[in-house]
Amino acid sequence: MSLENQNKKSVQGSQVEVNPAPIPYGRQNITEEDIQAVIETLKSDFLTQGPKIAEFEEAFSNYVGSNYAVAVSNGTAALHLCAMALKVQEGDKVITTPITFAASANCVRYCGGEVVFADIDPETYLLDINKVRELLEASPKGTYKGIIPVDFAGRAVDLKAFRNLANDYGLWIIEDSCHAPGGYFMDSDANKQHCGNGNFADLAIFSFHPVKHIACGEGGMITTNDEKIYEKLLQLRTHGIIKDEKKYKNTPAFANGSTVKSSATVRSSAVDVMSSVDETYPNWYMEMQELGYNYRLTDFQAALGTSQLKRADKGLAKRREIAATYQKAFKEKEFIKGQSGVVEGHAYHLYVLEVENRLGLYNYLREHNIFAQIHYIPCHLMPYYKQFGWKEGDMPNAENYYKQCISLPMYPTLIQDDLSYIIQKIQEFYEQSS
Numbered sequence: 001m002s003l004e005n006q007n008k009k010s011v012q013g014s015q016v017e018v019n020p021a022p023i024p025y026g027r028q029n030i031t032e033e034d035i036q037a038v039i040e041t042l043k044s045d046f047l048t049q050g051p052k053i054a055e056f057e058e059a060f061s062n063y064v065g066s067n068y069a070v071a072v073s074n075g076t077a078a079l080h081l082c083a084m085a086l087k088v089q090e091g092d093k094v095i096t097t098p099i100t101f102a103a104s105a106n107c108v109r110y111c112g113g114e115v116v117f118a119d120i121d122p123e124t125y126l127l128d129i130n131k132v133r134e135l136l137e138a139s140p141k142g143t144y145k146g147i148i149p150v151d152f153a154g155r156a157v158d159l160k161a162f163r164n165l166a167n168d169y170g171l172w173i174i175e176d177s178c179h180a181p182g183g184y185f186m187d188s189d190a191n192k193q194h195c196g197n198g199n200f201a202d203l204a205i206f207s208f209h210p211v212k213h214i215a216c217g218e219g220g221m222i223t224t225n226d227e228k229i230y231e232k233l234l235q236l237r238t239h240g241i242i243k244d245e246k247k248y249k250n251t252p253a254f255a256n257g258s259t260v261k262s263s264a265t266v267r268s269s270a271v272d273v274m275s276s277v278d279e280t281y282p283n284w285y286m287e288m289q290e291l292g293y294n295y296r297l298t299d300f301q302a303a304l305g306t307s308q309l310k311r312a313d314k315g316l317a318k319r320r321e322i323a324a325t326y327q328k329a330f331k332e333k334e335f336i337k338g339q340s341g342v343v344e345g346h347a348y349h350l351y352v353l354e355v356e357n358r359l360g361l362y363n364y365l366r367e368h369n370i371f372a373q374i375h376y377i378p379c380h381l382m383p384y385y386k387q388f389g390w391k392e393g394d395m396p397n398a399e400n401y402y403k404q405c406i407s408l409p410m411y412p413t414l415i416q417d418d419l420s421y422i423i424q425k426i427q428e429f430y431e432q433s434s
Contacts, residue, residue: 023418025350025373026211027411029315030304037307041300048298056302057221059309064181065197066204066223068230071302072237075178075207077295078220079107079148082174082203084292085232086146088113095135096148097127098378098398104150104176105379114388116144117380119395122338125152125352128397129161136169146172151180151195153340153375153407154319154347159200160187175201181213182316183347195347198225208301211411212349213315214308216301240292245281247289255285318412319348322419326351326408329423335430337404350375353426354404357433362406364429370422373407 041052053071061069072078088094090112096105098117105115118131127149136144147166149157159175166173177183177195184194196204203226206212208219224230235242242248248255323342330336330353338354340346352375355361365372378398380390392399409422 019369020418020421022369022371023409023414023422024211024371024411025407025409027413028210028215029411029413030215031307031311033310034304034307037303038300041303044299046299049296050299052299052302052306053297056297056306056309059306060206060221061223063309063312064204064223065194065199067198067225068223068227070222070224070230070233070237071297071305072220072222072295073297074218075205075209075220076103076107077237077293078205078207078222079103079174079176080110080293081233081236081295082205082222083107083111083113084236085229086172086174086202088145092145093143094146094148095127095132095144096379097150097152098380098395099125099152099376099401100150100176100379101178101376102379102382104148105385107174108148113145115379115385117385117390117395117398119397120401122397122401124155125340125401126150126155126157129158129165132162133165136165141169144169144171146174148174148176149201150176151178151183151347153350153352154179154183155340155343156180156183156185156193156195156345156347158185158187159193163200173201173203175204177204178207178212179349180347181206182312184345186344192345196223198223202226203229208305213319213347214305214312216297216305216308219297219301219305235290236292237295238292239288239294240290241286241288243286245285248281248285248287249289250287252279252281255281315412316347319410320346322410322414323348323351325419326353326423330426333427333430348410350407351410353406353408354401355406356404356430358404358406360433361426361429365422365425368421368425370409370425372409374402374405375407376402378402 057069057071072081088108088111092113093116094108094113095116095118097120099120108115118135119128120126121128132147147162149162151157162173175196180195184192187193193199196206204223206221208214208216222233323340327339327342330339335356336353340352362372378395379385380395381392
């Protein structure tokens with residue numbers, strides 16, 4: 001859009017309206033405290049894998065209520081490591097939702113597994129547990145290995161119900177909670193269950209992309225309550241390398257520079273003399289015991305994340321206020337076919353409307369500097385997944401949702417004037433169309 005169009009004026013009666021600066025669907029909020037936290041880390045001795053990583057991990061695990069947290073380079077890396085830690089392999093079938101960012105499904109493909117989509121609940125936009133149950137009941141036990149539910153838009157999945165179903169079929173669960181730090185659901189015993197607390201999912205993942213609740217630039221986190229899986233994740237995020245003499249497979253003699261031939265130790269030099277040193281591992285020693293990746297987060301990103309986390313609840317409260325304003329504005333409007341609404345525990349990464357003439361509204365908003373977005377194109381209809389036989393008609397609820405959905409601007413620094421302007425322009429579009 002040209003600068004001329006961005007600043008154009010339109011006359012409505014006697015009122016002259018000036019388009020505001022562009023309003024995106026999401027935006028990071030970087031404060032002076034955030035900047036100082038990063039500067040202090042840049043001046044320290046560590047830029048990566050220093051003390052800020054552990055500090056961020058501890059603060060985040062305390063925030064969501066999990067036993068362990070592992071910081072990684074992004075949310076996709078988090079998903080990939082989860083699939084690896086759960087030993088997804090070629091031929092394994094894993095169920096997920098088609099209404100999500102592609103990484104929720106792609107992590108299974110990275111490991112050679114097969115993605116099986118199940119439709120969404122049209123009321124919640126979340127993976128429909130009844131559709132998942134139908135898939136499981138239609139096949140012999142053992143056909144499927146796991147489920148990846150997504151806390152889409154920030155609405156928490158009822159993981160207790162999914163856990164009960166998964167237990168019946170021996171399945172693991174990865175909770176994709178990229179949209180929902182601070183979100184929660186009330187379980188069947190009226191207990192508040194925070195997204196990522198590990199009470200029902202084997203693993204949960206989060207993203208720290210700039211438009212998310214907590215921004216690191218890029219970054220991700222895995223949470224779990226399983227100590228063995230936690231230790232595996234630490235190894236896999238750093239090339240599969242360990243530095244723990246209790247777990248080494250090579251001998252101390254080898255680590256110190258000796259080689260083994262015909263069961264006898266051969267010294268690396270004729271002048272070497274056997275000593276107690278040969279019975280201990282040197283400080284430099286480490287072992288790569290399996291294939292891992294460099295999925296580490298930097299210290300300055302962790303410093304930014306830790307700073308942002310301190311005001312996460314304040315941002316979450318603001319998101320919920322904005323959601324309540326949207327819900328009130330669009331309640332019972334004829335052009336609204338559905339909306340995110342006011343839901344307890346919703347974290348509101350997105351506020352979604354389902355509308356008539358979605359394309360017309362999308363373009364009209366852009367003309368007025370409101371950059372709404374669409375979340376998401378159904379995964380099963382992406383060309384990559386269509387090659388496996390998925391086609392239109394397979395997921396009718398997801399496909400119908402896609403035809404009508406639009407995500408409105410949603411971020412804590414969205415000011416009241418801009419919020420009112422967004423609502424006004426949406427209502428104006430449909431008044432003009434009627």
